[in-house]
Amino acid sequence: MGANVIRGIDRRRFLATGAAAVIGAGVATRATALAPADVPPGGALRSKAPLPRPYQVPLPIPPAPRPLQTAGGTDTFQIVQREAKLEILPGLRTTCWTYNGTFPGPTIISRSGRRTVVRHRNELSQPTVVHLHGGHTPQDSDGYPIDLTMPVNSRLSVEDAMAGMDDMGETHGNIAYGERTYTYPMQQRASTMWYHDHRMGYTGSAVWHGMAGFHLLTDDEDEALALPRGERDIPLMIVDRAFEADGSLMYPGDPNMHSPGVSRNHTAGVQGDVILVNGAPWPVHRVQRGRYRLRLLNGSNVRYFKLALDPPPPGGKGLVQIGSDGGLLERPLRHDTLRLAPGERFDIVVDFSRYRPGTKVRVLNRFGSRTTADVMRFDVSPSTRAVHDDARVPDRLALRAESVLDPAKAVATRTFEFRHSGRAGWTINGEAYRPGRSLTRAKLGTTEIWRFKSVFFHSIHVHLDPFRVVSRNGKAPGPFDHGWKDTIAMGPGETVDVAVRFTDYTGHFMLHCHNLEHEDMAMMADFSTY
Structure with a gap:
C-alpha cells in the first residue's frame, strides 16, 4: 500500500486538516454565486493509456437475461461476481470486477407486484455487499454495508475483511459464505433502479472497478402509456x-483492498x-x-x-x-x-x-x-423515408393518488447536517458512521420532513422509500427536484427539505452521501423504522 493512502483513524486525522482546505475552497466557490451544482473541486486522474477519438465505438446495450426460474409469483435470477478482462479501450484489456462478466452487469427486469429473487455467488477475492438502489426492500436484502458475502473457498477471515474500520464496537454483520440470496418483493411503482456494491469502506473502489448494473421495474401504469419501447x-x-x-x-487507493x-x-x-x-x-x-x-x-x-x-x-x-x-x-x-x-x-x-x-x-x-x-x-438515419412511430408523450403521465405527500401532515422535522467535523472527518450531524447506531427512528406510515444541510458538494441517498422535495434553500424545488426522488444533489451552503414516509419494513436502513469516497470515509448513518 502506498504511503499516501489514508486509513483508519489516520485518514480522519488528515481530514481534520487537509479536507478543511478543500471544504474552504467549496465554500469560497459558493460565495461567488455560482450555481449549486457546479463541479466539486479536485482534479481528475490523468489516463496513461492512449485514448480513442470520441464516437468511434458502438454503444453497447447491457444484456437482459431471462429468469432461471419463474414459479409461484417469483422470478429467480443467478449472478456470479467474478473478474473479467474486458476491451474497454480499443486494443487493451482491462481487468474488471463484474456481475456475470460484463460492465455494466446484466439488466434485471422485474414486474411490480411480482417477487424477484437474485442469487449472488462471490467468485472474487474480496467480500461484497449488493444494494438495490431505489428498491423498497426489507432490511435483510437491502445491502447493509457489513452484511458481507465472503468469497467462495476463501481463507479471508471476517476480521481481516473488517480491518482498518473505525468505531465498529461489538457490531457484526449478517455474514454469508460464498453465496447470498436477495429477495425483492417489488411492491412499488415502475422505475429505473440500479444495483451496485455497498461494502463498508470499499464501495468507491468496487463500483469504480465495475460492480454496477441496471434493474428495471415495469407496471401496468407505465405499460399503458404509448412511450417508446x-x-x-x-x-x-x-x-x-x-x-x-x-x-x-x-x-488512488490500496490496490489489495486491505485498508x-x-x-x-x-x-x-x-x-x-x-x-x-x-x-x-x-x-x-x-x-x-x-x-x-x-x-x-x-x-x-x-x-x-x-x-x-x-x-x-x-x-x-x-x-x-x-x-x-x-x-x-x-x-x-x-x-x-x-x-x-x-x-x-x-x-x-x-x-x-x-x-x-x-x-x-x-x-x-x-x-x-x-x-x-x-x-x-x-x-x-440519413433516410428521408417516413418512419412508423406510434410512441407519444402524453400531457399526463402518473395518475396514482400516492404520488403526493402532504408536508402539512408531517409529524416531525429532523435535520441532517452533512459536513466535515474535525477529527471525525466526513460526518452526518457530527458523527462518523458506526454500524448499528441509529441517528433517528421513524414510525412506519407517518410523514416526516427531513432537512438536509450541506457545506460541501454531496449527493444524498435515502434507502427504503423515496421522498418528495418540498423546498430548496427556502424556496420552491429546483428544476431537477420534481417527482419521487431517492437521491438529491446539494452544493455548498444549501438546505433541502424533503417529505418522506416509510412503509412496510422495520429495521436498520441507510442515509448517506453518494459521493462514494465520502461514503467510504464514514459519511453514512443508520436510521431505524418501527
Whole structure:
C-alpha cells in the first residue's frame, strides 16, 4: 500500500486538516454565486493509456437475461461476481470486477407486484455487499454495508475483511459464505433502479472497478402509456474512469483492498478523464427519426454531469423528462440541459424526428472540460423515408393518488447536517458512521420532513422509500427536484427539505452521501423504522 493512502483513524486525522482546505475552497466557490451544482473541486486522474477519438465505438446495450426460474409469483435470477478482462479501450484489456462478466452487469427486469429473487455467488477475492438502489426492500436484502458475502473457498477471515474500520464496537454483520440470496418483493411503482456494491469502506473502489448494473421495474401504469419501447427504450449508465498504460483501471487507493481510503489528493472524490456510457468510451449509436426513451443513470463516484444536445432540435427543449428516481412524473418536463448527481436517474424522451436526416447529435457535458466535455453521439438515419412511430408523450403521465405527500401532515422535522467535523472527518450531524447506531427512528406510515444541510458538494441517498422535495434553500424545488426522488444533489451552503414516509419494513436502513469516497470515509448513518 502506498504511503499516501489514508486509513483508519489516520485518514480522519488528515481530514481534520487537509479536507478543511478543500471544504474552504467549496465554500469560497459558493460565495461567488455560482450555481449549486457546479463541479466539486479536485482534479481528475490523468489516463496513461492512449485514448480513442470520441464516437468511434458502438454503444453497447447491457444484456437482459431471462429468469432461471419463474414459479409461484417469483422470478429467480443467478449472478456470479467474478473478474473479467474486458476491451474497454480499443486494443487493451482491462481487468474488471463484474456481475456475470460484463460492465455494466446484466439488466434485471422485474414486474411490480411480482417477487424477484437474485442469487449472488462471490467468485472474487474480496467480500461484497449488493444494494438495490431505489428498491423498497426489507432490511435483510437491502445491502447493509457489513452484511458481507465472503468469497467462495476463501481463507479471508471476517476480521481481516473488517480491518482498518473505525468505531465498529461489538457490531457484526449478517455474514454469508460464498453465496447470498436477495429477495425483492417489488411492491412499488415502475422505475429505473440500479444495483451496485455497498461494502463498508470499499464501495468507491468496487463500483469504480465495475460492480454496477441496471434493474428495471415495469407496471401496468407505465405499460399503458404509448412511450417508446423495445429497441427504442435504452438504459444509459454514464460514468468516468481513468486508465493505466496497460489498460488497467487507475484508482488512488490500496490496490489489495486491505485498508479503506484514498490518496490525499482525492478525498473530495475520485474523478477520471474518460467518459464511459454502458462501458464504452464516448460511444456512438445510430437512431431512426423517431422518439427514444433514454434511462439516464449517473453511476460515477463523484462527477456531476450537465447534459445537453448539440445541436439542440429546432425550438429547443429536446430533453423531455418523463421520470425521476422513483418512477413517472405526473406531467412531463422539458429541458435544454439536465443535471445529474451521482446516483440520480432521469427517464427522458428525445424525438429525433425533429432533426434533419443524417444529423449527428452529440451529448455534451457542460460541467466537463477537455475529454470530459463529450459524452456520446446519436447519428440520425440519413433516410428521408417516413418512419412508423406510434410512441407519444402524453400531457399526463402518473395518475396514482400516492404520488403526493402532504408536508402539512408531517409529524416531525429532523435535520441532517452533512459536513466535515474535525477529527471525525466526513460526518452526518457530527458523527462518523458506526454500524448499528441509529441517528433517528421513524414510525412506519407517518410523514416526516427531513432537512438536509450541506457545506460541501454531496449527493444524498435515502434507502427504503423515496421522498418528495418540498423546498430548496427556502424556496420552491429546483428544476431537477420534481417527482419521487431517492437521491438529491446539494452544493455548498444549501438546505433541502424533503417529505418522506416509510412503509412496510422495520429495521436498520441507510442515509448517506453518494459521493462514494465520502461514503467510504464514514459519511453514512443508520436510521431505524418501527
